[in-house]
Each structure stands twice: as C-alpha cells, then as structure tokens.
Amino acid sequence: MTRFQDKVVAITGGGSGIGKEAAARFVAEGAKVVLNGRDLAKLESAAQQIDPSGQNVAVSAGDIADPATGATLVDLAVSRYGALNILVNNAGVFNPKPFLELNEADYDWYLDTILKGKFFTAQAAAKAMKDKGGAIVQTGSMWAIQAIGATPSAAYSAANAGVHAMVRNLAIELAPYRIRINAVAPAVVETPVYNTFMSDAQVKEVLPTFNAFHPLGRNGQPRDIAEAILFLASEQASWITGAVLPVDGGVTAGRH
Template sequence: MTRFDGKVVAITGGGSGIGKETARRFVAEGARVAINGRDKAKLDAAAQEIDPTGERLVVLAGDIGDPATGAALVDMAVTRFGTLDILVNNAGVFSPKPFLELTEQDYDWYLDTILKGKFFTAQAAAKAMKDKGGSIVQTGSLWAIQAIGATPSAAYSAANAGVHAMVRNLAIELAPHRIRVNAVAPAVVETPIYNSFMSEDEVKATLPGFNSFHPLGRNGQPGDVADAILFLASDQASWITGTILPVDGGVTAGRQ
C-alpha cells in the first residue's frame, strides 16, 4: 500500500514545473488528482503524460485569481472522485521588476494569482473537508523570507508573505476540523516559469549562475519541492500544521 491510496487531491498550477511533478508523484502513489492551470493544452498534455488512461487525473482550465475557478476545481474533484482529501495550492507567477517600475497592473497580477487565488481555493477546499479533515499545502517562497537583490520582487514577495501568514492563521482556525495547513518556501527551482520572462538562451545563461547562491551548491529541481509537498500532505506529517518549510538548499541558514 502506498501513502495516498484512495486519496483525492486538487492541485493548482498543475500543468508544468512543481505542480506537474507533484501531480505525477501523487498519481504514482495511488491518488486520484484534479489539476488546474490557465492553459488547457498544457494541462491536457500533462494529463496524457501522467495518466494516459484518464481514470486517475482530470483537468480544469481557468484563472485561479477568480474565486469561481478554485470552487470549480474542488467541485470537479468531489464530483468525479467522491471527496477531497488534499489541496496543493501551487499556482503562482514571477517576473522580477524594480520597485520603482512596478505598476498597479503588476501588483494586481501578483496579489490576485498568488494570494487571492490561494485564499479562496483554500476556502473552497476547507468547506469540502470540514466534516472529515484533510491537508492543505501552499507553495510560498523564499522571497517572502529574504529579499534577493538580483531578483527585485517587492509585489511577488509581499503576496507570498501573505500566503505564509495565511498558513498560520488557517492552521489555528481549521485545526478543530482536523484540517492541517502548511507551506513550502522554495528558493531557485529550475521550472518553466523563467521562460515566461526570459528566452530559452537567457535561461540557459542565467540559471547556472544561481547554483552557488545555495549553500548546497545547486539550484532546486521540481522533484525536490514535490517531495516536501507530499510529505506535508501525508499522514507522516499528521502532527505538523502551521509550518513554513524552506526547501532552499540552505539559503535561509546563512551564507557561506
């Protein structure tokens, strides 16, 4: 028996990177999964790759910044698979820009996708879990813990700091319902998000320069974060709630 036999999972930002790898691992460990993202074609490709049978993974395209999308994702999981045990609130956006150049549109993009999206999707999930218990794992960020001069990210960092605060508040408020709430806070992880604001050649030239930023000497991979997410979602973490777990190659420990 694997850790997630019979469990039902919803994942936002599940079409690529950390979310896709997390979905893959949940399915491999026996779960049935509903994934969300904005790009239907990308979601369908991920679903075909992870579960060609279509029996264990379903997709819902939509902007998670709209609370109706999170509610629809939860409804899809419950309707298709009968319940919801785990929510992985992973959707996010990232595009460094100096503070003096940030626009209101930039600010709203970060806050809507990262904070509002996670807030209302967690609310929808908690309503589905409140009589039976469950686990919510958010993807936060190292940038909400430390400022990184090389990647100016004031609005992104503020949004993720809100996610971290939400984790602690929801952990207390939802504890009577036996719903655990935790987060991972990754440092630089090599995912397609960097291709959203750099060309492929720029990514290949830039990302290796961040290896030495991490005391362990390398950038993260999606699997590094997925391992931590699955741990926090599992019964192995049954006495852990309200925790922000840095998954950062040692960055928060200090500098070499």
C-alpha cells in the same frame, strides 16, 4: 509506497513544473488528481503524460485569481472522485522588476494570482473537507523570508508573505475540523516560470549562475519541492500544521 491510496488531490498550477511533478508522484502513490491551470491544452498534455489511462487525472482550466475557478476545481474533485482530501495550492507567477518601475497592474497580477487565488481556493477546499478533515499545502517562497537584490520582487514577496501568514492563521482556524495547512518556501527552482520572462537562451545562460547562490551548490529541481509537498500532505506529517518549510538548498540558513 501507496501513502495516498484512494485519496483525492486538487493541484493548482498543475500543468508544468512543481505542480506537474507533484501530480505525477501523487498518482504513483495511489491518488486521484485534479489539475488546474490557465492553459487547457497544457493541462490535458500533462494529464496524458501522468496517466495515459485517463482514469486517475482530471483537469479544470481557469484563472485561479477568480474565486469561481477554485470552487469549480473543488467541485470537480468531489463530483468525479467523491471527495477532496488534499489541496496543493501551487499556482504562482514571477517576474523580477525594480520597485520604482512596478505599476498597479503588476501589483494586482501578483496579489490576485498568488494570494487571492490561494485564499479562495483554500476556502473552497476547506468547505469540502470540514466533515472529514484533510490537508492543504501551499507553495510559498524563500523571497517572502529574505530579500535578494539580484531579483527585485517587492510585490511578489509581499504576496507570498501573505501566503505564509495565511498558513499560520488557517492552521489555528481549521484545526477543529482536522484540516492541516502548511507551506513550502523554495529558493531558485528550475521550472518553466523563468521562460515566461526570458528566452530559452537566456534561461540556459542565467539559471546556472544561481547554482552557487545556494549553500548546497545547486538550484532546486521540481522533484525537490514535490517531495516536501508530498510529505506535508501525508499522514507522516499528521502532527504538523502552521509550518513554513524552507526547501531552499540552505539559502535562509545564512551566508557562506
């Protein structure tokens, strides 16, 4: 399948996990991809793995909380590959902490990375897409839909609820430019984000305990989310905008 032949895709949080998996799939279906993340070495390693030829993947390192980073990412896509057709706003951070212990720095970290980052990167992308149309897919979160006592995450959830609300608002505002915007809302997905606050041994011990939390009986894998992202970015979803799609193994459907 070459759904994305000659399409140019920018992906934030593209060095690992969901972003990297989506990048590999876009390239496999004919796209040129520009990856953003904070760690240049990690991005270059991901680019090399995805496309050893170096022709189809470019990298742009920087903290997405700074609006200049999103602008630079979009500029690189346009200058290197001639256009920007798709933005995957995927960068995020996660570290459960009780509400009574959250400080202002924690709050700012979530809001800046998750909400401000996606907001201004989407704005830069929309400016580049407004003459020819395009698609934006955000990675939101199941935690913005439903609170989970085992993983206290008030600031994280609030930031992602903002991402979901932004999707609905931008769907209306950007529709005249033929720019579609949607989000995926994942539950527990086995990505390196858990290694940012747990040791490898803890991850190995803790993550399997969440399998049963999902009615379908297993945690998500990056490929599960990437498939949904590619669908929403593709022409197959040409009549879908303003949607938040749960990709959560059934968690938000109810209790079993």
